[in-house]
Amino acid sequence: MQIRLATKSDSENLIAFNQAMAMETENKRLDSDILSAGVLSIFEDDRKGFYVVAESGERIVGGLMITYEWSDWRSGWFWWIQSVYIEPEYRGQGIYSELYSFVKNRAREVGGVCGFRLYVEKDNRHAQDVYRKLGMEETYYQMFEEKL
Numbered sequence: 001m002q003i004r005l006a007t008k009s010d011s012e013n014l015i016a017f018n019q020a021m022a023m024e025t026e027n028k029r030l031d032s033d034i035l036s037a038g039v040l041s042i043f044e045d046d047r048k049g050f051y052v053v054a055e056s057g058e059r060i061v062g063g064l065m066i067t068y069e070w071s072d073w074r075s076g077w078f079w080w081i082q083s084v085y086i087e088p089e090y091r092g093q094g095i096y097s098e099l100y101s102f103v104k105n106r107a108r109e110v111g112g113v114c115g116f117r118l119y120v121e122k123d124n125r126h127a128q129d130v131y132r133k134l135g136m137e138e139t140y141y142q143m144f145e146e147k148l
Contacts, residue, residue, distance in 0.1 A: 001095060003102040006051035006063060008043040013060040014051055015039050017085035025121060052102055054086070054095045062086035062095045066103060069117070076114030079107060084118070100134055119143065 006014065015036055022028045042048050042065065049067035053060050065083040081103065086095050100116075107113035116136070120127050128138075 001061075001093075001098060002055045003098050004053060004055065006053045008040070010051065010053055010060055010063070011036075011039050011043070013053070014063055014065075014083070017063055017087075018083055021083065021085045025124075049080075051083075052099055052106075054090075054099055056090070061090040062099065064096075064099050064103070071114055074114040076112050078115050078117050079103065079113055081116060081118040096130060097134060 015032075018035055018039065019030055019032070022030045039051075042051060047068075049065055051063055051065050054062040062085060063083070064081055064085070067080045067082060069078040069080055071078055081100070084096065084099075103116070107116075117139075118131070118136075120131065
């Protein structure tokens, strides 16, 4: 398994992963044009974040996206882990752990990163257990949102 920064040539896989994740987790079909524009925009503007992929042979089997949040309390950056997806037949093999390790090492190299955050569905106990085993903790905060 090779873990690496994604390139624009990985976009089709990342778009497919996002579409599959939305269907799996929310039974939702994402607008392909909007999703494609969203994924491609990361490669056009690195201030938005970056993608990391897991590759088995020549096949992309998983990935995640990192976006940034400035913390004035900590005078550092939180890296948000988003759009996590591992192809079903590759789950349970430690691929997410490898992706997370890659991200943590990259944060050390870049510097100025004070922590990592992610969203997880309230009922997704398996994912919550994985995150805990990797050293993450449930936070005090509950999330609110208003869509425009």
